[in-house]
Amino acid sequence: MIEVRSDGGGVSFRTKGDANEDPDPQPVAASNVVGVVAFHIPLIGHVVSFAGSDLGIVVFVILPAVGLAVGEVYDLYREATADGDGGDG
Structure with a gap:
């Protein structure tokens, strides 16, 4: 429209x-015109607009990916240096 x-x-x-x-x-x-509003999420347009910006890509894609990678590397390091019988957990 x-x-x-x-x-x-x-x-x-x-x-x-x-x-x-x-x-x-x-x-x-x-x-x-045929249509019915099923639900309404206030201000969601601002979030969608922000997500399409360069900063939004960093906040919603790059930072979570880096956090996930760091977490996985930390878990691998912790398992490799753990004392014990080497089993699970």
């Missing part, structure tokens, strides 16, 4: 497909 129009004939919507550069030629009347 590009725009919501309100005029004497009611509410209509200007739409544009994802693969189209130009908007659709005819507006869609509100009576022709």
